[in-house]
Amino acid sequence: MSKTNQSPKTVHADERIRLNVIGMTCTNCSAGVERVLNRDKGVEKASVSFANKRAMVSFDSTKTDIDTLIKRIQRAGFDAIVDDEFHREEMEAAQKASLQKLQNRLIISALLSAPMLLGMIFQMLGSNAGWVNFVHTPWVQLLLTTPVQFWIGSRFYKGAYTSLKNRSPNMDVLVALGTTAAFLYSFYNGFLGGNPHHLYFESSAVIITLILLGNFFEERAKSRTGAAIKELMELQAKTAIRIDEEGNESEITIEEVVIGDLLLVHPGKNIPVDGVVVKGHSTIDESMLTGESIPVEKGGESEVFSGTINQSGIITLRATKLGHESTLARIIKMVEEAQGSQAPIQKIADRVSAIFFPTVVTIALLTLVITWFITHDSAKAIMHSVAVLVIACPCALGLATPTAIMVGTGLGARNGILIKNGEALERVSKTNALILDKTGTITEGQPEVTDFIALNTTSEQEALTILTALERNSEHPLGKAIYRYGSAQCDSLPEVSNFN
Structure with a gap:
């Protein structure tokens, strides 16, 4: 068995594992691998998909282990690699x-x-x-x-x-x-x-x-x-800025972060891991999680999630969930x-x-x-x-x-729709009523000005021009919506100085 098939010590046999199966050519192959895995006394349930060449195995770690499962697949005439962050690049290159x-x-x-x-x-x-x-x-x-x-x-x-x-x-x-x-x-x-x-x-x-x-x-x-799935993975930050006990800042890889670390996040950067804000105040774009275009205010003890975007202020957070435990990782897994x-x-x-x-x-x-x-x-x-x-x-x-x-499910994920499983997708065909409660689900996903009415002013155009100029450099979604509307209505905008 090659080294690539050896599961690293950091992979936990927590009674559920994903394996990339190599060599399957049709659905009967996947059915054969599934039967081979289910014959193992330690396997509670094994499901093999030919469509994505993966095996999902639930097993009793006291009766069998990952290497035994891989050897069973190899004896059946195929090969397998553990589907985790350690082998993902290797598997993509092989595919x-x-x-x-x-x-x-x-x-x-x-x-x-x-x-x-x-x-x-x-x-x-x-x-x-x-x-x-x-x-x-x-x-x-x-x-x-x-x-x-x-x-x-x-x-x-x-x-x-x-x-x-x-x-x-x-x-x-x-x-x-x-x-x-x-x-x-x-x-x-x-x-x-x-x-x-x-x-x-x-x-x-x-x-x-x-x-x-x-x-x-x-x-x-x-x-x-x-x-x-790759697009979802790209939302994960590759590095983070850690603050040590003496207040020194250093850039580290995301794999080096441990629970309890204090991490500094600048405006415009992705939140590297799930955590809690311990210092600073900002607005966070959580649209990739909730579909809501309006950023969420975050301050002391507010919870933040990996993959979301820090928009306006510098914050310090304490890491609470890492790797496969993070919210984004769970979405990818689902x-x-x-x-x-x-x-x-x-x-x-x-x-x-x-x-x-x-x-x-x-x-x-x-x-x-x-x-x-x-x-x-x-x-x-x-x-x-x-x-x-x-x-x-x-x-x-x-x-x-x-x-x-x-x-x-792939197209759904790309468009912000997360489908739980195949059964849910099949049952949608029998749906006769659909209830939506999220902004962005059936709207554009961003605010848009529909009408402008100026009160207590002699010139509506002058009021719109001033308002648009003030919002020119705004990072807030509502400010951006006002600027888009006004810039389309105004021929020129005055320069703004001493803005606070």
């Missing part, structure tokens, strides 16, 4: 490299498959061009198809082997069976005495290319959805858990997916027998059977719901 590798192989597969596909199309259109006949030569098609089938398509063979070993056959088995049958039948016809006009090399190559294309779009969509949660309808899809493979294989065998019985054409019978295998892929069946949950 980025995996997506790039998939993209490169997709491009190579497309370049090798395109000549055969275009040759087939032009031949069907009646073309007798030299290049069309050339790409239909058996040895040319063999050279083009072999790397696609056995190098680029090796992921399907590996996935098929793993799924069969875990007794949970998946779509990889169908793809491997179908494309291999088409390849071997074409090889027989082209080189071992069969009909050289019945070559289906391009079918296996194009099928693998199209499935890779679907996998690439799927992985890219999931990586973009993960940006919602979004991650919601993305991996299962909606009730997903359980139906999972049950159908579980019986899909034997059903498809049975239909393919029946197709083979019935077609041969009717036509007495073995070539046609084999190709019809292969067609059943390769097009009957349960990917969409098992992936549609978890992907929808992942994308929905």
